[in-house]
Amino acid sequence: MTRRLDATQSGIATAASILRAGGLVAFGTETVYGLGADASQPQAVARIFEAKNRPRFNPLISHFASAQAAFEQVTPNPVARRLAQAFWPGPLTLILPRAPGCCISDLAADGLSSLAVRVPANATAHALLELVDRPIAAPSANRSGRISPVDAAHVLEELDGRIDAVLDSGPCTVGVESTVVDLTDPHAPCLLRPGGVTLEELQTICPHISLPRTASDQAPHSPGRLISHYAPHLPVRLNVLHAQADEALLAFGAPRPTPAPLVWNLSESGSLEEAAARLFTGLRTLDREGQRLGLNRIAVQPIPQHGLGRAIQDRLNRAAAPRPQDGTGDMAP
Known part of the structure; x- marks a missing residue:
């Protein structure tokens, strides 16, 4: 059985202990519930794929308590710093080159030379990330390809018995995943996935941000780029x-x-x-x-x-x- 932890000091401490020991904990963000594991532990990250039946060629977003912690794992450019200042904490994911000495496992990054990083705004998620003090890889806390969960009950519908715990912080306020912006080329920022930060908001910082031509069912450059997803049973x-x-x-x-x-x-x-x-x-x-x-x-x-x-x-x-x-x-x- 998966433990259901309250968003109290004790519940957050228990969730942090499980994550540091290599376990899986689902936790709420402002966007959707994520299925977290210590991104620096390859075996813990592998458990995410197993629990979700997730394709191994899809990289994961790593979550941090602060921009400073995130930028220790990647090499930020001036555009990234401006976007982080404007929208972090918040529903924005940035893709940037890996920094020398980055501790995030190759499995979490799918062996790419870039990483997807985010600082969520949810208070419980922030407290958890601060206490764990490690990068936490976290795709949505559902079976792969299914509808993303926006409360703890949705997580348990699909993952009960497959993960160690869910930290219940109540319903998510935004309800769609984070916006993903590729900044690996600082001169050509690209919106890979629309989300909680709108295109219009991004254009106040990046007036010339481009849009991808299509999503792809091939190995994606970033999380969230597979065509078929959020699939209910009914067409x-x-x-x-x-x-x-x-x-x-x-x-x-x-x-x-x-x-x-x-x-x-x-x-x-x-x-x-x-x-x-x-x-x-x-x-x-x-x-x-x-x-x-x-x-x-x-x-x-x-x-x-x-x-x-x-x-x-x-x-x-x-x-x-x-x-x-x-x-x-x-x-x-």
Whole structure:
């Protein structure tokens, strides 16, 4: 059985002790729950792959209590320092060259010469990282390719008995994973994954930031670049104006009449912040209840393509992508 630890001083201390001993602890961030292991211990990192059935060619994000701690493991450039000053702690991951003497295992980095690093804003996560005082590798705390967890109950639904503990800090406030920016070439910053920091916010620091052409199901340069991910059991149909009677509906905006027997509205007021926070819970709920009712698909209404809408659409595109037969595909907080 996986232990469920409260976000108290005692619970955080227990979680830190497990991590330092090479165990696995799921913990909440402002984005989603991550499955943490000491990134400097290859055997501990290997347990993440085993628990998640995760493809070994996908690198992991390492989490830190401070920018100073993160920049001890990578070689920051001026753009990285400006982004860190603006958005850390927060839902932003930076990819930078590994620093000489970096202690993070090759397995966590997939043998790449770069690393993905982040300083989360969640108070419990910060306290845990500060107490552990080591880089913590943490992809999302779910079976690989499945819907990311935004509370401790979601973690236990998929990983109970497969990990040592979950540190329960309550629901995540942002609800979609961190934004990933590749800064390995400081003259050509690239947004690899939209997330909790929007493109518009990034452009205030990096006016010429570029977008990748496509995601890839081949070995990715960064975490979160596999096409098929967030996959519910029911197929997903996007940009639906009129749902059908055999579909569950993931709605957005003011309620409107629909023959769909099951509806989850991301935000009746049209708030993209509320929609992001409710996205993964909505997909889980429609998937579970839709199967129980014998429905055939999840239909999704159009999402505005600005601000957090880009991150929401990115996750929905991946949920609707063709499924790999081996269950691979994964994201990180």
